[in-house]
Amino acid sequence: MQHRVEKSMQLFQRACELIPGGTQLISRRPSRFAYGVSPVYAERALGSRFWDVDGNEYIDWVSGIGAIILGYCDPIVDEAVQEQIAKGTMYSINHELEVELAEELVNTIPCAEMVRYAKGGGDACAIAVRIARGATGRDKILFCGYHGWHDWYLAANLQTDASLDSHLFPGIEPIGVPKCLAGTAVPFPYGDLEALGNALDDHRGEVAAVIMEPFRSALPPDGYLTDVAELVREHNVLLIFDEVSTGFRPHISGSQGMTGVTPDMAVFAKSISNGYSMGAVVGRRAVMEAASEMFISSTYWSDTIGLRAALTTLREVRRRNVPKVVHDIGTRLQAEVTAAAIEASLPARCEGLSFHPHLTFDVDDRQHHAQLSTLFIQEMAKRGCHGYTSFYLNAAQTSADIDHTVVAARESFGVMAQGLKQGRLGELLECQQHIESFRRLVR
Ligand SMILES: Cc1ncc(COP(=O)(O)O)c(C=O)c1O
Numbered sequence: 001m002q003h004r005v006e007k008s009m010q011l012f013q014r015a016c017e018l019i020p021g022g023t024q025l026i027s028r029r030p031s032r033f034a035y036g037v038s039p040v041y042a043e044r045a046l047g048s049r050f051w052d053v054d055g056n057e058y059i060d061w062v063s064g065i066g067a068i069i070l071g072y073c074d075p076i077v078d079e080a081v082q083e084q085i086a087k088g089t090m091y092s093i094n095h096e097l098e099v100e101l102a103e104e105l106v107n108t109i110p111c112a113e114m115v116r117y118a119k120g121g122g123d124a125c126a127i128a129v130r131i132a133r134g135a136t137g138r139d140k141i142l143f144c145g146y147h148g149w150h151d152w153y154l155a156a157n158l159q160t161d162a163s164l165d166s167h168l169f170p171g172i173e174p175i176g177v178p179k180c181l182a183g184t185a186v187p188f189p190y191g192d193l194e195a196l197g198n199a200l201d202d203h204r205g206e207v208a209a210v211i212m213e214p215f216r217s218a219l220p221p222d223g224y225l226t227d228v229a230e231l232v233r234e235h236n237v238l239l240i241f242d243e244v245s246t247g248f249r250p251h252i253s254g255s256q257g258m259t260g261v262t263p264d265m266a267v268f269a270k271s272i273s274n275g276y277s278m279g280a281v282v283g284r285r286a287v288m289e290a291a292s293e294m295f296i297s298s299t300y301w302s303d304t305i306g307l308r309a310a311l312t313t314l315r316e317v318r319r320r321n322v323p324k325v326v327h328d329i330g331t332r333l334q335a336e337v338t339a340a341a342i343e344a345s346l347p348a349r350c351e352g353l354s355f356h357p358h359l360t361f362d363v364d365d366r367q368h369h370a371q372l373s374t375l376f377i378q379e380m381a382k383r384g385c386h387g388y389t390s391f392y393l394n395a396a397q398t399s400a401d402i403d404h405t406v407v408a409a410r411e412s413f414g415v416m417a418q419g420l421k422q423g424r425l426g427e428l429l430e431c432q433q434h435i436e437s438f439r440r441l442v443r
Helices: 006-018 075-087 097-108 121-136 193-202 224-234 254-259 285-293 304-319 322-343 366-382 399-422
Strands: 042-046 049-052 057-060 114-118 140-144 185-187 207-212 238-242 265-268 279-283 348-353 356-361
Touching: 057 399, 075 304, 097 114, 097 279, 097 304, 114 121, 114 285, 121 140, 121 207, 121 238, 121 265, 121 279, 121 285, 140 193, 193 207, 193 224, 207 224, 224 238, 224 254, 238 254, 254 265, 279 285, 304 322, 322 348, 322 356, 322 399, 356 366, 366 399
Parallel strands: 140 185, 140 207, 207 238, 238 265
Antiparallel strands: 042 049, 049 057, 114 279, 265 279, 348 356
């Protein structure tokens, strides 16, 4: 039988021979989707869609794992980048864009008085943590959420093997992380002010910073971030917001503009540059200035592609009022997908953040839950919608994309409801059961 993603699967087999783990990003592993049905390799993309190497077309509900905020191949960003390429992408000396982007960030982000750059979110977090340690002379970091792949973060699983379970996913072994880092990264649970207070007390005088995602799958509880900021300041500890996921969709200045809570430092990446590699660490002058005495240095951090892409993307996000655009699309999507589930008599809802809604299945059996998730991904892929059980929005998604997706969801929910009723969910799977993606905070 001809496989719908035959070429993708062949490529993945070749990749597994040559690339340990098969992919560079865990979120791109085919086991995260419907293995054997979902596409694994893209050939090209435009606007809200991509085409896989087998020629199938998809509406992309993953938006480049959040990096695509304006849409693929945005003409304005791409033209600006192409003009820049014609002038050279990097030089032996610096380029004015480095200062221009810093000015844009300082004018946009409440906590930003000084800026350093990086090429991705994990790198930017590592820089922020280094600066916090350097500025305070203390080693320990309290964290909540996902902050990339670096030693400082994975060290959390050295002392106990479950520290990252609810922030990343269970079972992460910190292989290759120096054991002497044990005890330097300490997790705290989201939404629990008392637990954070206890952690700060337990490690009094040793903590450089509290780094956290201000929110992830739902809005923060009322007053929570204000209370966190107050508590952290009382302990004379720095507060870092990792805004890699909250940057620019809820508000042009990320969570800070939305909640009014200003940390000491913040980290941005992904959507800052609409698909070009870029990251930024911003913060209060008094903290950031410490970096001038520290060795934090890399050749490509100030290449003009990332700088130009970020500057143009930020200006376009503001000019097109992208936060409102994605809020409106997401609100409609949530309502219509939930209505489709009700129509199909499937116990499911589409809820959460308007710019990144997710499905919840109201079933107690864990196996049924996992099967329903996989079946959804599988059936949606067959109907030209690529994604997890969530929808990451970008400004190129259209009303027609929503119409298509809601029809696909209604049909998929019909298949799932039948399977659930008849106890045949397993039989309906044409793929391996997908592996749960990063566990999201607050869920
Ligand atoms: C909140 C947060 N921090 C850090 C990262 C790591 O970013 P990158 O994959 O660009 O290194 C991510 C990526 O998903 C993220 O969501």
